[in-house]
Structure formats: structure tokens, C-alpha cells
Amino acid sequence: MKIKVCGLKHPENIEAVAALQPDYVGFIFYDKTPRYAAGLSADALQAIPASIQKTGVFVNESAENIDKLIAEYGFNAIQLHGDESPEFCAAFKGRVTVIKAFGLNEDFDFEQLKDYANNVDLFLFDTKTKIYGGSGKTFDWTILDQYKLDIPFFLSGGIGPENIAEVKNITHPQFYGVDLNSRFEIEPGLKNIEKLKDAFNIVKNKIQQMKYGVNEQGYYGDFGGAYIPEMLYPNVEELRQQYLTILNDDGFKAEFDDLLKNYVGRPSPLYHAKRYSEKYGANIFFKREDLNHTGSHKINNAIGQILLAKRLGKKRIIAETGAGQHGVATATVCALMGIECVVYMGEIDMARQAPNVSRMKMLGAKVVPATSGSKTLKDATNEALRDWIGNPVDTHYIIGSVVGPYPYPDMVARFQSIISAETKKQLVEYTGSELPQYVLACVGGGSNAMGMFYHFLDDESVKLVAVEAAGKGVNSGESAATTALGNEGVLHGSRTILMQTEDGQVVEPYSISAGLDYPGIGPQHAHLFKSHRGEYVSITDDEALQAGLLCCQLEGIIPAIETAHALAQLEKMKFEANDNVVICISGRGDKDLDTYIKYFGY
Numbered sequence: 001m002k003i004k005v006c007g008l009k010h011p012e013n014i015e016a017v018a019a020l021q022p023d024y025v026g027f028i029f030y031d032k033t034p035r036y037a038a039g040l041s042a043d044a045l046q047a048i049p050a051s052i053q054k055t056g057v058f059v060n061e062s063a064e065n066i067d068k069l070i071a072e073y074g075f076n077a078i079q080l081h082g083d084e085s086p087e088f089c090a091a092f093k094g095r096v097t098v099i100k101a102f103g104l105n106e107d108f109d110f111e112q113l114k115d116y117a118n119n120v121d122l123f124l125f126d127t128k129t130k131i132y133g134g135s136g137k138t139f140d141w142t143i144l145d146q147y148k149l150d151i152p153f154f155l156s157g158g159i160g161p162e163n164i165a166e167v168k169n170i171t172h173p174q175f176y177g178v179d180l181n182s183r184f185e186i187e188p189g190l191k192n193i194e195k196l197k198d199a200f201n202i203v204k205n206k207i208q209q210m211k212y213g214v215n216e217q218g219y220y221g222d223f224g225g226a227y228i229p230e231m232l233y234p235n236v237e238e239l240r241q242q243y244l245t246i247l248n249d250d251g252f253k254a255e256f257d258d259l260l261k262n263y264v265g266r267p268s269p270l271y272h273a274k275r276y277s278e279k280y281g282a283n284i285f286f287k288r289e290d291l292n293h294t295g296s297h298k299i300n301n302a303i304g305q306i307l308l309a310k311r312l313g314k315k316r317i318i319a320e321t322g323a324g325q326h327g328v329a330t331a332t333v334c335a336l337m338g339i340e341c342v343v344y345m346g347e348i349d350m351a352r353q354a355p356n357v358s359r360m361k362m363l364g365a366k367v368v369p370a371t372s373g374s375k376t377l378k379d380a381t382n383e384a385l386r387d388w389i390g391n392p393v394d395t396h397y398i399i400g401s402v403v404g405p406y407p408y409p410d411m412v413a414r415f416q417s418i419i420s421a422e423t424k425k426q427l428v429e430y431t432g433s434e435l436p437q438y439v440l441a442c443v444g445g446g447s448n449a450m451g452m453f454y455h456f457l458d459d460e461s462v463k464l465v466a467v468e469a470a471g472k473g474v475n476s477g478e479s480a481a482t483t484a485l486g487n488e489g490v491l492h493g494s495r496t497i498l499m500q501t502e503d504g505q506v507v508e509p510y511s512i513s514a515g516l517d518y519p520g521i522g523p524q525h526a527h528l529f530k531s532h533r534g535e536y537v538s539i540t541d542d543e544a545l546q547a548g549l550l551c552c553q554l555e556g557i558i559p560a561i562e563t564a565h566a567l568a569q570l571e572k573m574k575f576e577a578n579d580n581v582v583i584c585i586s587g588r589g590d591k592d593l594d595t596y597i598k599y600f601g602y
């Protein structure tokens with residue numbers, strides 16, 4: 001779908017709009033509009049790349065003047081927005097792209113367009129009003145069904161941030177593009193670049209480029225992509241095509257924000273841990289995801305994906321879970337929405353996390369044990385993928401981490417990015433700056449870490465520390481320290497770093513913490529590791545459990561054992577007195593009480 005931005009007149013604004021790479025930009029030469037571009041220096045159009053069609057917009061202007069302005073500004077297209085005849089249009093055809101505009105209402109006679117068919121390149125269908133254009137009003141787009149000619153058309157009139165996503169539902173074969181004008185303005189003729197940027201992302205399904213973010217092909221540097229069996233292609237492709245449009249939809253955003261606030265209890269506090277700060281000689285802050293409804297960060301993603309699944313018309317949800325937190329979060333939101341839920345969980349994890357299994361069952365989910373391999377998270381993931389292949393039409397697979405084929409890693413990271421978005425604002429209140437010196441989080445697949453890192457990725461002064469599980473020791477043969485032990489390969493649909501044998505067989509991971517017991521990391525983490533943007537370290541079971549106990553005793557918080565890995569890393573770091581350090585307290589430790597109790601012999 002092409003994009004035309006119309007009604008520009010300020011040089012700096014023209015440059016900023018051109019940087020968004022629309023397909024057409026329009027300059028209006030009509031003295032009755034506040035967008036009149038008279039006096040605009042032709043130099044202001046010099047910087048516009050040749051790929052963008054520079055369009056002069058005229059209302060019943062003389063042919064001589066139009067020719068003069070074409071020569072002066074180097075227009076490659078003209079838009080005739082008045083009552084110009086087919087013959088008038090014909091005089092320009094072949095020299096420039098001729099766009100003939102018409103104002104439409106329910107009485108519009110499409111027959112009249114036949115006379116123009118050979119004399120124009122494009123039509124532009126605007127809203128019929130008393131003025132000639134820039135009304136900010138929409139017309140009933142179903143009228144377009146009456147248009148049967150084969151000249152492509154721009155849709156125009158009142159397209160704004162709140163209805164831009166709807167244009168993607170227009171299936172008319174000649175629908176060529178959208179024309180954006182007054183609904184994207186700060187004042188007439190001055191465009192709001194941020195609003196336009198969002199609209200471009202929706203229309204082009206574009207990824208907002210972040211240095212460490214995903215590219216259009218679904219890769220983070222060397223990692224990512226979608227390595228999936230052919231049978232999964234339709235499911236993943238549907239998601240790829242739809243996810244950004246849905247995520248950017250105002251209605252979706254409002255529903256997501258409302259549930260995060262009123263159901264999950266967000267924003268989660270950023271707590272200044274004073275006794276930790278004293279102990280470690282820096283300002284230590286805990287981002288309290290453990291206080292979310294269901295006790296971890298996982299609910300952020302579960303809500304996002306279920307809302308998305310509903311918009312995709314899915315009736316059944318499947319998920320995999322390791323520690324049970326993602327399973328509980330998914331079962332919870334399915335109960336809330338009245339949707340069928342099946343959770344796959346490794347048999348060993350089911351035993352380690354029995355209370356969470358009971359919770360899921362109480363919430364109405366079916367918990368299916370994965371009995372192959374190590375009977376842990378990776379095996380549960382395999383089972384879930386198998387289910388999805390068998391049920392492509394009605395089922396949405398909610399992956400709980402930033403793993404899996406594109407677009408999952410990006411989609412999950414976006415849902416979890418609320419963690420760092422809030423942290424930035426909260427830090428300002430404590431420290432006057434939104435940037436800390438360090439951000440720490442544990443990494444299994446890496447979703448709490450990616451949410452915690454997300455809005456700091458481009459602020460390179462912020463050191464990102466990702467803590468993996470070393471299990472019984474990195475070289476003990478019982479570990480999940482992926483970056484220390486792994487290398488590049490494909491796991492669960494994406495190219496990443498994973499623990500594997502020389503023959504490419506996945507090495508069974510081990511960690512006392514079910515949520516970190518995963519043989520790979522998400523592709524974005526692999527990229528952060530390889531590019532040295534993040535420091536990836538590992539912590540043993542013993543170190544984590546001791547750190548968990550310390551957190552209970554110093555701050556009165558029983559952390560999940562996953563989280564305790566991140567806390568344990570503090571012991572190994574040296575801080576300056578004024579350093580601000582944020583740790584993601586990804587989950588609460590109730591589910592791990594048995595493990596803690598057995599280890600410490602209470």
C-alpha cells in the first residue's frame with residue numbers, strides 16, 4: 001500500500017516527513033487553504049529522495065501556472081483537486097503522473113469517471129464537503145464497491161491515527177494507497193512526525209528500527225528468522241502479517257493497557273532496596289514483577305497474546321511452561337476470557353512445580369505432561385508445536401518467552417517492554433535520570449530480561465547484565481549456561497545460541513530453577529551477547545539459593561529461584577557509590593518454597 005503525505009510547507013518538516021520515506025509528498029498551490037505552499041523555496045524540495053513522488057496539488061489552476069510550478073519545483077506528479085475536465089488532465093498525461101481527485105458521498109456517480117480513464121494515472125477519492133480538500137472528514141468506504149474501473153486510486157479524507165489500521169481491511173483490487181493530511185497535523189501544514197511514524201509502521205507493517213531490534217526479515221544480526229516445518233508456515237505467517245497491525249491498533253492498546261492496570265495491577269513498583277544498597281554500596285532498585293497478579297512478569301505477555309488471538313479469531317489457546325509461571329498466567333487469562341486452554345509441561349517440571357500445576361487445573365486448563373527427552377521445558381515446547389501443527393485454524397500458541405520463530409521473539413519482547421518503559425519513568429522520580437548504570441535480569445529463554453532491557457538497549461551507557469543458570473557448575477555436565485557452553489544453531493524455530501553436541505543434538509540442560517532450565521536463549525539475546533551489548537554470566541544453584549535466602553532476610557521478599565540468580569550476581573560486581581542498579585524481580589518464590597525448605601533444612 002502506497003502512502004502519500006499531503007499539505008507540506010515548512011522546510012524542516014518536509015525533510016522529516018521525507019525521512020519516513022512516503023511514496024508521495026504533496027504541496028498545495030491553492031490560496032484558500034491554510035496549507036498553501038506559496039513562498040516555499042524550491043531548494044526545500046532538493047533533499048527529497050528521487051524514490052518519493054513530489055506532487056503539486058492544484059484546484060482549478062491554469063495550465064500555464066501548473067506548468068510553471070512543475071518546472072520550478074520539479075514535480076513528478078500533479079493532483080488536480082478541482083473541477084478539471086478529462087481534456088485538461090490529458091494535457092499533462094505522459095509528462096507527469098496525473099492524479100485526479102473527486103469528493104465522494106453516497107450520491108456520487110461513478111459513471112463520470114469513465115471519461116477520465118484514459119487521461120489520468122490515478123484517482124484520489126476524498127470526502128465530498130463544501131471545501132475542496134483537507135476537511136479531516138471520512139466518507140463511507142463501502143461506496144468504493146461501486147468503483148469498477150481499472151485505474152488505481154488513493155483513499156483520502158479524514159484518515160487519522162484512530163482509523164489508519166482499518167484501511168488495511170479494504171480489499172478493493174484497485175486500492176493503491178492512502179493520503180494522509182490534516183489528521184496528522186500539529187497545525188495546518190505542519191505534520192506530526194511521531195503520529196506519521198506510527199501510521200507508517202501500521203500501513204507498511206514496518207518494524208521501528210532499533211539498533212539491537214529485529215529487522216524486516218525477522219533477524220537480530222545473525223540470529224532469529226523462522227525455521228519451521230512447512231506445516232507450521234500458515235500459522236506463523238498469519239501472525240507475522242498481523243501482529244504489528246494489531247499491536248498498533250488503538251482499540252487493542254486501550255484494552256491491553258486497561259487490563260495491565262486494573263487486572264495485573266501495573267505499574268509494578270520500583271522499590272529502592274535500602275539494605276541491599278547498604279550491603280553492595282550502590283543504589284539498588286528492585287523492579288517488582290513478583291507483585292503482578294499471578295506472581296510474575298509472564299502475565300504481561302499472556303494478556304497481550306490472548307487479546308491478539310481473539311482478534312485473529314482463535315478459539316483455543318495452547319502454551320508450554322517450565323516453572324509453571326507462564327502456564328499459570330496463560331490459564332488465568334484464558335479463564336478471564338472464557339477460552340479453552342491446554343498447557344504442555346515437562347513431567348519433571350510438573351513434579352518440581354506441583355502447586356502451579358494445581359493452580360492451572362483450578363483455573364480450568366488442561367495440563368499435558370511432556371514425557372520425552374529431559375521431560376522439561378524444551379520437551380514441553382516440542383509437544384506444543386506438535387499440537388499447533390495439528391490444529392492450525394482455531395488454535396493460537398502462546399509462547400512464553402522471547403524464543404521461537406519470528407515474530408514471537410519480537411512480539412513477546414514488545415509485550416514485556418512495559419517493564420523497562422515503567423522503570424525509566426520511575427527512576428526519574430528517584431534519581432532525576434531515567435538511565436541507571438546497570439540493569440540485571442535472569443535469562444532462561446529471556447523474556448523478563450528482554451522486557452527489562454528493551455527501552456535501555458539504545459542507551460549504551462546502561463550496562464546490561466544477563467544471568468544464566470550454571471546449575472551444578474558450568475563444566476559439571478549439569479548446567480544451563482547457554483552462552484558459556486553453547487554455539488550457533490537452530491532451536492525451536494529460530495537461529496540462536498544453544499547447547500548442542502558436535503552433531504547438532506540438543507544437550508539436556510539442568511538448573512534447579514525450572515524457568516531457567518532451557519538449552520538456548522532467545523535470538524535477540526544471542527545478538528546482544530555476540531555484539532557485546534550485554535554481559536552474559538552464570539550463577540550456580542547454590543549461589544542462587546543463598547541469594548534467595550539473603551533477599552528474604554534483608555528485604556523480606558522471597559524471590560523465585562529464577563530471580564535469585566540475578567540477585568546472586570550482585571556478589572560478583574563492584575559498584576561506585578553513586579551507581580544506580582536495577583534488578584528485575586521477575587517472580588515470587590512461593591512456588592519454590594519446597595526447594596528452598598529442602599535445601600536449607602527448615
Ligand SMILES: O=C(O)c1ccccc1NCC(=O)[C@H](O)[C@H](O)COP(=O)(O)O
Nearest residue numbers: 006033133134135136137157158181182
Ligand atoms: O488539504 C488541503 O487544505 C487541500 C485544499 C485544497 C485542495 C486539496 C487539499 N488537500 C489535498 C489532499 O489530497 C488532502 O490530503 C485530502 O483532501 C484529505 O485531507 P484530510 O481530510 O485532511 O485527510
